[in-house]
Amino acid sequence: MMEAAASFRMNFNQNSALFRSQTKLTSTVSNTSKVLAHSNSINKKNSFVRGLSLSHPAQEFVGTTCRSAGVSTYPSDAIESYTEIKEEKIGVMLLNLGGPETLNDVQPFLFNLFADPDIIRLPRLFRFLQRPLAQLISVLRAPKSKEGYAAIGGGSPLRKITDEQANALKSALEAKDVSANVYVAMRYWYPFTEEAVHQIKRDRITRLVVLPLYPQYSISTTGSSLRVLRDMFRADTYLSRLPVAIIQSWYQREGYIKSMADLIEKQLQIFLNPKEAMIFFSAHGVPVSYVEDAGDPYKDQMEECIFLIMQELKSRGINNDHTLAFQSRVGPVEWLKPYTDEVLVELGRQGVKSLLAVPVSFVSEHIETLEEIDMEYKELALESGIVNWGRVPALNCTSSFITDLADAVIEALPSAMSISTSNNTNTIIKEENDLAGYFVKMFFGSILAFILLLSPKVILAFRNYII
Ligand SMILES: C=CC1=C(C)c2cc3[nH]c(cc4nc(cc5[nH]c(cc1n2)c(C)c5CCC(=O)O)C(CCC(=O)O)=C4C)c(C)c3C=C
Numbered sequence: 222m223m224e225a226a227a228s229f230r231m232n233f234n235q236n237s238a239l240f241r242s243q244t245k246l247t248s249t250v251s252n253t254s255k256v257l258a259h260s261n262s263i264n265k266k267n268s269f270v271r272g273l274s275l276s277h278p279a280q281e282f283v284g285t286t287c288r289s290a291g292v293s294t295y296p297s298d299a300i301e302s303y304t305e306i307k308e309e310k311i312g313v314m315l316l317n318l319g320g321p322e323t324l325n326d327v328q329p330f331l332f333n334l335f336a337d338p339d340i341i342r343l344p345r346l347f348r349f350l351q352r353p354l355a356q357l358i359s360v361l362r363a364p365k366s367k368e369g370y371a372a373i374g375g376g377s378p379l380r381k382i383t384d385e386q387a388n389a390l391k392s393a394l395e396a397k398d399v400s401a402n403v404y405v406a407m408r409y410w411y412p413f414t415e416e417a418v419h420q421i422k423r424d425r426i427t428r429l430v431v432l433p434l435y436p437q438y439s440i441s442t443t444g445s446s447l448r449v450l451r452d453m454f455r456a457d458t459y460l461s462r463l464p465v466a467i468i469q470s471w472y473q474r475e476g477y478i479k480s481m482a483d484l485i486e487k488q489l490q491i492f493l494n495p496k497e498a499m500i501f502f503s504a505h506g507v508p509v510s511y512v513e514d515a516g517d518p519y520k521d522q523m524e525e526c527i528f529l530i531m532q533e534l535k536s537r538g539i540n541n542d543h544t545l546a547f548q549s550r551v552g553p554v555e556w557l558k559p560y561t562d563e564v565l566v567e568l569g570r571q572g573v574k575s576l577l578a579v580p581v582s583f584v585s586e587h588i589e590t591l592e593e594i595d596m597e598y599k600e601l602a603l604e605s606g607i608v609n610w611g612r613v614p615a616l617n618c619t620s621s622f623i624t625d626l627a628d629a630v631i632e633a634l635p636s637a638m639s640i641s642t643s644n645n646t647n648t649i650i651k652e653e654n655d656l657a658g659y660f661v662k663m664f665f666g667s668i669l670a671f672i673l674l675l676s677p678k679v680i681l682a683f684r685n686y687i688i
């Protein structure tokens with residue numbers, strides 16, 4: 222760990238030097254250098270680019286900035302071509318999930334989600350079943366999901382809010398003398414990650430910061446987007462040479478913690494007796510196997526995040542009881558516990574009368590805040606004996622939060638490095654070109670899937686995706 226930290230510092234300094242040597246002439250560039258000199262001192266305070274367990278393939282890419290520290294990953298010709306660059310063009314790529322904009326989008330959106338091997342993790346031998354399975358589950362789940370989206374106005378607000386966050390971040394960076402283009406890269410709906418990458422190439426961005434809009438890292442969210450990016454970057458000469466800094470998680474940033482505490486402090490005031498309200502953190506769940514078998518740091522990060530928010534509230538004299546539960550489970554497997562619905566019933570039984578729900582794994586309003594928490598869980602809580610219900614809004618474009626994201630971007634800029642893994646490129650392209658093999662697998666896979674799906678055990682399991 223210490224070795225990694227030391228080598229990261231070395232690498233950081235090398236990169237800062239390299240970056241400074243590249244910055245010339247234009248005002249953007251000189252402003253950026255000023256910011257870099259400043260961030261050189263503050264970056265060391267922040268641990269958001271620290272290495273994680275590297276067991277997940279996505280984290281190989283994620284870990285590049287830290288892990289390859291001390292070893293320059295620039296090919297020599299890339300360094301040459303970079304010294305020729307007159308103007309640094311900074312890009313920020315915001316990673317997010319994406320959501321259906323109309324009810325007709327719901328089933329294809331669900332297909333994209335379930336076709337992701339980081340969402341339904343099949344054993345290698347059964348990977349060929351991924352797409353037929355995704356087709357089946359998405360068709361089965363679509364009616365229930367559509368009901369949810371219909372209840373919140375017929376579509377997800379995620380694209381609109383993420384676009385607003387992107388604009389606000391651009392302005393916050395400008396206010397700090399950093400000129401940057403901000404791109405939205407959604408994993409399962411428009412604008413897809415591929416579109417953002419295409420734009421970045423078209424705009425000839427010379428330095429990129431990747432910023433997930435998930436405060437905590439999970440294999441199923443940030444990890445999945447980074448895996449897709451890694452594959453795209455490895456397969457493209459320009460992208461493989463582009464210096465990139467990846468912010469893996471930022472739940473521990475002071476600005477984020479304080480912004481969350483502000484929202485909670487403000488919302489507690491809606492209660493007649495604010496001191497008696499239970500602060501109920503509800504996080505999106507993940508299957509237990511992600512944490513226990515695949516080493517997903519999500520649960521640990523979530524618990525640390527709650528600890529930090531409560532610590533901040535305590536420092537303001539707010540000592541309310543609090544609890545953490547996990548919502549939105551899907552499918553037949555065991556998810557992180559305790560489950561939100563079960564805890565609400567239990568709290569009602571124990572006599573809790575006032576409860577403030579705090580969605581904590583996501584920074585925008587979306588179906589799981591607007592429908593699941595505001596409608597389903599509120600109804601369940603009131604039925605269970607809770608009398609006073611409140612919910613903290615998502616951060617959306619809260620200015621202290623956006624300013625903190627801008628700081629995170631500026632602090633990450635000097636550690637940008639290219640991934641340049643050109644020797645793997647051929648393998649990826651070769652695999653993708655093997656179309657005949659793909660169709661043979663799809664054909665036999667679909668037959669096998671069809672036979673499997675007729676077994677009563679599997680039918681029972683699928684019911685859990687629908688209800
Ligand atoms: C940190 C946040 C999220 C984690 C972790 C996560 C894991 C995860 N999600 C599913 C299945 C579904 N998620 C759906 C919607 C959805 N998920 C998140 C966030 C996380 N998911 C968001 C923000 C949204 C909403 C997007 C929007 O349109 O507003 C859905 C679709 C909605 C529904 O039918 O319930 C599904 C399905 C799994 C299986 C999973 C981990 C393995």
Ligand SMILES: [Fe+2]
Nearest residue numbers: 318505549589
């Ligand atoms: Fe989800």
